[in-house]
Amino acid sequence: MHFISEISSGGVSQRGFTVDGVPGVLWQPDGLPHAGGVNREGLHGAGLHGAGLHGAGLHSEGRHAGRPLVLLGHGGGGDKLRMAEQARRCVARYGFAAVALDAPGHGERPRTAQDERFVTEIAELLAARRPISAWVARHTAALAERAVPEWVAVLDALGEAGEDFGPVGFWGLSLGSVVGIPLAAAEPRIAAAVFGLAGHAAQTEAAARVNVPMEFVLQWDDELVPREGALALFGAFGSREKTLHANPGGHVEVPEFQLAASERFLARHLAQHLGRDLDITE
Amino acid sequence: MHFISEISSGGVSQRGFTVDGVPGVLWQPDGLPHAGGVNREGLHGAGLHGAGLHGAGLHSEGRHAGRPLVLLGHGGGGDKLRMAEQARRCVARYGFAAVALDAPGHGERPRTAQDERFVTEIAELLAARRPISAWVARHTAALAERAVPEWVAVLDALGEAGEDFGPVGFWGLSLGSVVGIPLAAAEPRIAAAVFGLAGHAAQTEAAARVNVPMEFVLQWDDELVPREGALALFGAFGSREKTLHANPGGHVEVPEFQLAASERFLARHLAQHLGRDLDITE
Numbered sequence: 001m002h003f004i005s006e007i008s009s010g011g012v013s014q015r016g017f018t019v020d021g022v023p024g025v026l027w028q029p030d031g032l033p034h035a036g037g038v039n040r041e042g043l044h045g046a047g048l049h050g051a052g053l054h055g056a057g058l059h060s061e062g063r064h065a066g067r068p069l070v071l072l073g074h075g076g077g078g079d080k081l082r083m084a085e086q087a088r089r090c091v092a093r094y095g096f097a098a099v100a101l102d103a104p105g106h107g108e109r110p111r112t113a114q115d116e117r118f119v120t121e122i123a124e125l126l127a128a129r130r131p132i133s134a135w136v137a138r139h140t141a142a143l144a145e146r147a148v149p150e151w152v153a154v155l156d157a158l159g160e161a162g163e164d165f166g167p168v169g170f171w172g173l174s175l176g177s178v179v180g181i182p183l184a185a186a187e188p189r190i191a192a193a194v195f196g197l198a199g200h201a202a203q204t205e206a207a208a209r210v211n212v213p214m215e216f217v218l219q220w221d222d223e224l225v226p227r228e229g230a231l232a233l234f235g236a237f238g239s240r241e242k243t244l245h246a247n248p249g250g251h252v253e254v255p256e257f258q259l260a261a262s263e264r265f266l267a268r269h270l271a272q273h274l275g276r277d278l279d280i281t282e
Numbered sequence: 283m284h285f286i287s288e289i290s291s292g293g294v295s296q297r298g299f300t301v302d303g304v305p306g307v308l309w310q311p312d313g314l315p316h317a318g319g320v321n322r323e324g325l326h327g328a329g330l331h332g333a334g335l336h337g338a339g340l341h342s343e344g345r346h347a348g349r350p351l352v353l354l355g356h357g358g359g360g361d362k363l364r365m366a367e368q369a370r371r372c373v374a375r376y377g378f379a380a381v382a383l384d385a386p387g388h389g390e391r392p393r394t395a396q397d398e399r400f401v402t403e404i405a406e407l408l409a410a411r412r413p414i415s416a417w418v419a420r421h422t423a424a425l426a427e428r429a430v431p432e433w434v435a436v437l438d439a440l441g442e443a444g445e446d447f448g449p450v451g452f453w454g455l456s457l458g459s460v461v462g463i464p465l466a467a468a469e470p471r472i473a474a475a476v477f478g479l480a481g482h483a484a485q486t487e488a489a490a491r492v493n494v495p496m497e498f499v500l501q502w503d504d505e506l507v508p509r510e511g512a513l514a515l516f517g518a519f520g521s522r523e524k525t526l527h528a529n530p531g532g533h534v535e536v537p538e539f540q541l542a543a544s545e546r547f548l549a550r551h552l553a554q555h556l557g558r559d560l561d562i563t564e
Binding site for chain 1: 486500502516517522523524525526527528529530539540543550
């Protein structure tokens, strides 16, 4: 894990890193002790894995032992920095840490021939007003197969870097859910999740294996995700505690109060894992 | 409006009253000035309409001018005092007032021949494992026709009694929604509403005339309300801001966190009507 940049404002530090070449950002409360913010080996691209932070002895000091960590999965066409506002709220409102990655073919990452083809073909399908949900599901499923092990590697690397994080939550809609659902099914460190704006049969099998508390966000007039598919996907989740929040509007029109509610949902469950009660109801 | 009883505990006063023979309960923060709690004319059943409270000059003093008021509609087979816990939360958490009535044929009210027949026949249908939703919808629609003008009369009476209430919210599931939906469609004083556990075509027309912010609570495995009907009813509401919250479980298994979320929904919208921001997100 190589930290390559750091900026700080409003009490929140934002540090860029890479893990196995995947670029990500970590947001935390400002002023936590770490190795000068920038891992110099990382800056020069030749460092030992996580050496900079490990050297600072954060783990033994335990200054932020057990801090909940929220993984933020961006949507299709987005990138890690699109999650900055939400990440900063997680830090400022709840004292959590948050991390986002560029999904394969997004942000700073190179596009494969497959990624390029997807962009071209989806534009053609949209121009021809043909249904795109099956095509999107197929392509994003391929992205998810690449993205899931990347998230697992980042969780491993954060642990090895001496950042003593507590319970992990996942938040991701649309492509964020296509990646997050199989991730939550496979990754026992994830203790609560927010999904939504998804609903293809290809996601059902993984959803059935998710058994942590889960909030599902649905847009009633979603032009990209058929309502029946989204309702069926909600029904398929294995979680004993799951809650569906539906609001009018299209795919990109999730209301602000819903974003806040989803953050509170994660906060309530992650706090419970710490045996604390934040007096949070949503 | 005749106040006939008063008890007080934990900072909340609970006063029994009748309006045109309909028994109700009003919950408010304790210690507000009013005419000794019990309207003596009311106690003796022969007083002037609201004289006791009017005489105390509450309105001119304005001690609780604009206090939001939440109307609590109980479910089928319930009564006004079933709403006590929720009412006390509205008062204690948000400083609001709350009121509940016995629906026709419920609580202290006499049962008509029609009410008696309903109880007998629904038991027979249940015993025969026959579908009851159409039958329930027909009977509760008849109850609602009687109950809506009773709620309007109580709002009028509270105003005449000098209780200077602010924006009004309605909360009611199941029978509470069958009554509340036409009430909210007809009553411009209602500024926000929580409905749910309902979904018969008979409710669609009134729902389309509701245009205030609305939260709809759905139980995914509701044995009394078909899921498709509930989803269709949500879709029918005329409100620009409406949000559907669905959770697993049967008709009477609405989770605690959902009740808290619905109360926060009302609190956020009623506070907005006062031009205040309670920093409430749900």
